Every structure is written in C-alpha cells, then in structure tokens.
Amino acid sequence: MEKQKNYEAYLKNTHRLGRAVSVLTLVMLLGAPFLIGRLLGTAPDLGAAARGFLSVGLVWTVSSIVEYLVYTPMLGAGGSYLAFITGNLINMKIPCAMNARELVDAKTGTAENEVISTLSIATSSLVTILVLAVGVLLMIPLRPVLESPTLQPAFANVVPALFGAMAYKYFRKDIRLAVVPLCCMSLLFMFVPALTSSTSFMIIPSGALAIGLSYLRWRKSRKGADQA
Amino acid sequence: MSVLDQLNGSGIYLICGGIVLFIAIVCVVFLVRAWKAGKALGMDTVRMKRAITSSATFSLLPSVGILLGVLALSGSLGIPWPWLRLSVIGALHYETQVADAAAEQLGIRLGQDPMTTQAFATIALLMSACIMWGMILTTLFNKKYLKKLQGKDPAAKKIGGFGDLAMVAMFIGMVSAYLGSYIGGFVSGNGRFTFSGSWTPLLVAAVSALAMAGFTWLSEKKHWDWLDNFSIAGSMLLGMTAAVLVGH
Structure with missing residues (x-):
C-alpha cells in the first residue's frame, strides 16, 4: 500500500x-x-520559415503524432518526456529501451517498466551528449581541413547523399508503392524544370499520392481478410 | 570574417553548449529519480544497474554515428548548431531535410551557395519548429493518455494498422520527390530534355543507396548488427566522397 x-x-x-x-x-x-x-x-526571416513549415513541417507533424501515439505506451511517463526531448527515437532510444526492458524482463504498463525505461533513456541520452561533446572538441582543430575547397563538393551534396540512403531504406520496404510517385515526380520535374527550386513543396503531392495508394491497398487487404 | 567563421564563434558555442548542458542535467535528474523510485518499489539494484550498463553500451556506437552527422552538417551550418540539434531532439535525416527546405525558401542551395547569417537564423528556426510536436504532445496529453492506457490493451495495437504503413508511404513520397528532382534536374536542368543538367546529385544518391544496400546486406546476412548504427551516416559519407572524387 x-x-x-x-x-x-x-x-x-x-x-x-x-x-x-x-x-x-x-x-x-x-x-x-x-x-x-x-x-x-x-x-x-519569418515568412520564409512559415513557407518552409508549410512544406516540410506538415510531414513531420504527422510523423510526430504517430510516433507519440505508438511509442508513449512503450516508454511510460519519464521515458517518453525524456525521449521526446532528446530525440533520435527510432534509431536509438526505442531499441535501447526495449533492449533494457527485455534484459530485466519488465512488462509494458508496470511500475518496473516505467523505472527501467527512464533509466535506459536517461543513460542513453547522457552517453550521446558525452560522445558528441568529446567529438566536437576533437573536431575544432580539424576545421581548416573541413573548410578546404577540395571538400566543398561533399558538403554541397549532403542532401542527395541522405536521400540516396533513405531511398534504399524505404523503397525496399515497398518497392511497388515507390514506382508510382517516383515516376510521377521524375516526369513532373522533367516537364517543369522550374519546380526543382520548390522540391520541398512537392513532398506534399508526392507524399499524398503514396499515402493514398497505400491506403487503398490496405483497405483492399482488410476487406479480403474480413471476408475470409 | 566568413559566415562559417561566425557560425563557429564562441558566442554560438556558449548558447548551444548551455542548452546541451541543461538537457544533460535534466537527464541526470530523471536518472536519479528513477533509481530512487526503483529502490523504493523494492526493485533489485543489480537489475537496475544492468539496465543502465546495457543502455550505455548500446548507445555508444549509434552516438558515434550521430557524431558523423554533425560532421556532415558542419560544412554548411558550422559545428555548434548541428552539435546542439543532434544532441537534443534531432535526427540526422530530419535535420538535413528541414535545413534544405528552409534554404530553398530563402532561394539558396544548402552547401552550394554561400550561407548568410539571416539564412542560418531562418534555417535554425525551422529546424527547431518542425520537430517540436513530440514535446508539445507529451506536455499536453501524456498524463491523460497514459492513464487511459492503464488496464486497457496498448493503444499501439489499435493505431498499428494503417499508422505504420502511412509512415512508410509518407517517407517513400518524400524520397520520390527529391530523387525525381535530381532526375528532372539532369534531364531538363539546362533546357527541357537536353540531358545536360548536373548529374552529380544523381551519382551521389546512387553511391549512397549502393552503400546503404551494402551495409544492410552485411547487417542482415552476416549478422553485423552493430553496422546498423552507422548505415545512414556511413552511406552519406561515401556518397559525399563520390562528389569529392568527381570534383563537382
């Protein structure tokens, strides 16, 4: 009691x-x-920030809501406050907390899970903060190298490098779904090249198309499952 | 003094470092409180220590991967801001994409055109604003939401259905828009269907995707699970290396 x-x-x-x-x-x-x-x-520039928010912010808003609804029950109170403050949820905090939970055999929704999740996420965040702080200290003397003209093409292509890696990661999850938005977007940019300066806005129709197609297929599979 | 020099100035280090320090203190407070609560509940301290140790070792490699992200962003945004963003709240794929979208609204291309101080401040604001929803939702609804879940089936089961698929679809749509722009840029960048636009972004994306495929193969087939922690940052660095090699 x-x-x-x-x-x-x-x-x-x-x-x-x-x-x-x-x-x-x-x-x-x-x-x-x-x-x-x-x-x-x-x-x-608040106007530019608002326009940027309308293009990419909406995508991340949906993503944040889904993450909140799905991960909060796993993390408990303390763990979820900390995880949403410190970030890197999918690539680190969630698997880290799940790993700690499994190691000590704590069940979701129990007091034990609440304590273990909080301990795990607080520790994980502190390790990241420490590693990054040490890394940044070591990076300072390397600044002249990082800013050399030879390396500039690398930094000019950070975004294509990111989306190449993400393309493999996400396309392999559902390659059939990826074909339609990729073809539509490629054709659109070929016929209207001026749109390349508004790529982030084009995420909205492209994302809507992919979500719409995914929803239609999901509904069809659910109907099939219900009938069976 | 160049803009990048200004972005690496001691004042910015102080602001970013101060926020990182605040978050570190918050983590220590939560850690100590949870430890005390566990002891008060009669939990075995050996198990609690095990949870801490395993979490520390688990986080070490991914943290080095995150550090590579700071390196990737430092060329255009300086060191302190990416350090703050990736220490607190952020994730590499998010930060890069939002920074690029903000730059686009300002009419500059991230990493290609010279950064201005106002562009940096705007990019920094958008990076902070776009990812604040998790914190807002926990602040407003955590207590009620967790209470509602007690004694019921985890809500994740109910949301699980289309929620997960929608997230994958959304990212597929996002990636398609960017890859489509690289293809369109090459085909029609210097006049419709002239095939004389820049092919470097396409090459970089292809090398990065191939590297990601290699990392995934090693992780899944050879069971080098630790490699997962470096796959995105490692693929990006290999893609960026390709850009240096072709010199565009």
Whole structure:
C-alpha cells in the first residue's frame, strides 16, 4: 500500500517535472535562433520559415503524432518526456529501451517498466551528449581541413547523399508503392524544370499520392481478410 | 570574417553548449529519480544497474554515428548548431531535410551557395519548429493518455494498422520527390530534355543507396548488427566522397 502510494507520488511529480522541462526546452530551442541571430546582427526571416513549415513541417507533424501515439505506451511517463526531448527515437532510444526492458524482463504498463525505461533513456541520452561533446572538441582543430575547397563538393551534396540512403531504406520496404510517385515526380520535374527550386513543396503531392495508394491497398487487404 | 567563421564563434558555442548542458542535467535528474523510485518499489539494484550498463553500451556506437552527422552538417551550418540539434531532439535525416527546405525558401542551395547569417537564423528556426510536436504532445496529453492506457490493451495495437504503413508511404513520397528532382534536374536542368543538367546529385544518391544496400546486406546476412548504427551516416559519407572524387 505504502509502495503504491510512493509510486503514484513519483508518477505525479514525473508528469509535473516532465511538462516543465519540455516547455523550458521548447522555449530555449525556439529562442536560440533569435538569440544567435541577434549575436550575428540579424533575425530569422519569418515568412520564409512559415513557407518552409508549410512544406516540410506538415510531414513531420504527422510523423510526430504517430510516433507519440505508438511509442508513449512503450516508454511510460519519464521515458517518453525524456525521449521526446532528446530525440533520435527510432534509431536509438526505442531499441535501447526495449533492449533494457527485455534484459530485466519488465512488462509494458508496470511500475518496473516505467523505472527501467527512464533509466535506459536517461543513460542513453547522457552517453550521446558525452560522445558528441568529446567529438566536437576533437573536431575544432580539424576545421581548416573541413573548410578546404577540395571538400566543398561533399558538403554541397549532403542532401542527395541522405536521400540516396533513405531511398534504399524505404523503397525496399515497398518497392511497388515507390514506382508510382517516383515516376510521377521524375516526369513532373522533367516537364517543369522550374519546380526543382520548390522540391520541398512537392513532398506534399508526392507524399499524398503514396499515402493514398497505400491506403487503398490496405483497405483492399482488410476487406479480403474480413471476408475470409 | 566568413559566415562559417561566425557560425563557429564562441558566442554560438556558449548558447548551444548551455542548452546541451541543461538537457544533460535534466537527464541526470530523471536518472536519479528513477533509481530512487526503483529502490523504493523494492526493485533489485543489480537489475537496475544492468539496465543502465546495457543502455550505455548500446548507445555508444549509434552516438558515434550521430557524431558523423554533425560532421556532415558542419560544412554548411558550422559545428555548434548541428552539435546542439543532434544532441537534443534531432535526427540526422530530419535535420538535413528541414535545413534544405528552409534554404530553398530563402532561394539558396544548402552547401552550394554561400550561407548568410539571416539564412542560418531562418534555417535554425525551422529546424527547431518542425520537430517540436513530440514535446508539445507529451506536455499536453501524456498524463491523460497514459492513464487511459492503464488496464486497457496498448493503444499501439489499435493505431498499428494503417499508422505504420502511412509512415512508410509518407517517407517513400518524400524520397520520390527529391530523387525525381535530381532526375528532372539532369534531364531538363539546362533546357527541357537536353540531358545536360548536373548529374552529380544523381551519382551521389546512387553511391549512397549502393552503400546503404551494402551495409544492410552485411547487417542482415552476416549478422553485423552493430553496422546498423552507422548505415545512414556511413552511406552519406561515401556518397559525399563520390562528389569529392568527381570534383563537382
């Protein structure tokens, strides 16, 4: 009885602390660009930021909502506040917490899971912060090399490099689905080359097309399953 | 002083470092509270220590992969901002794409055109704004959502259906738009169907995809699971190396 009472008090305080810390982090992260801008004698172009938000922000909003709904039950209260503050969910925090949970055999929704998830995600975040801090310290002396003209083509092609890797990663999950948006987009950019300067806006029709096709196929397979 | 020098200035290090330090303190507070709560619940401290140790070792390699992401972004955004973004909240694929979209709205190409201080501030703002939803949702709904889940089937089961497929489809759509633009840029970049546009982005994307295929093969067939942690950053670096080799 006493233990349950203590745990409930812990959870209540975790929510209080988690909310306060999340709001503070939000304020700092949104405030930093303005502060840095001031330091550099400028300010963010709010119009351009709003247009950028309408193109890519919407995609990431949907992604964030799905991530929140799916991962929060696995992570519990403390774990989810920390995970959404520290990021790198799919590539690190979720598998890390799942691994720790399996090692100690904690079940979803239990007090034990709440504690283990929080311990795991806090540790994981601290390791990342430490590794990155040490790495950045070592990177400073390398700056002249990083800024050399020979390396500039590399930095000019960061985005194609990212999307090449992502193409393999996602296309292999559903190559049949990928063919239609890829062909449509390629043809569109061939016939209207001026659109290449608005690629991020073209994510919306391309994403909508892929989601629509995926939904139609999913509905068809569900109908088939229901009939069987 | 170049813009990149300014972006690597001590003032920016101080701002970014301060936020990273704050998050590190938050992690320590959550860690200590969870440890104490576990002890109060009568949990075995050996198991709790095991969870901590395994999480630390598990995170070491992916963290080095994330560090390569800082390296990849440092050429256009300086070191401190990518350091902050990838230490807190961000992920490499997200940061690169949002930075590129913001640059596009400002009429510059990330890494190709010279960065301006205003472009940087705008890019930084968009990077912060686009990924804030997870934090907003946890702040507003975590307590109610977790309460609702208690005693019921995990909601993940209900959402699982089309949610996962929609996410994959959305990313396929996003990747298709970018690859389509590289194909279109090559075919019609210097006049419709002249096939004389820049082919470097296509080459870089192809090398990066091939590298990703190699990493995936090694990870899945040879069971080099640790390689997963480096696959995206490693593929990107190989793709970027191809750009250096062709010199465009």
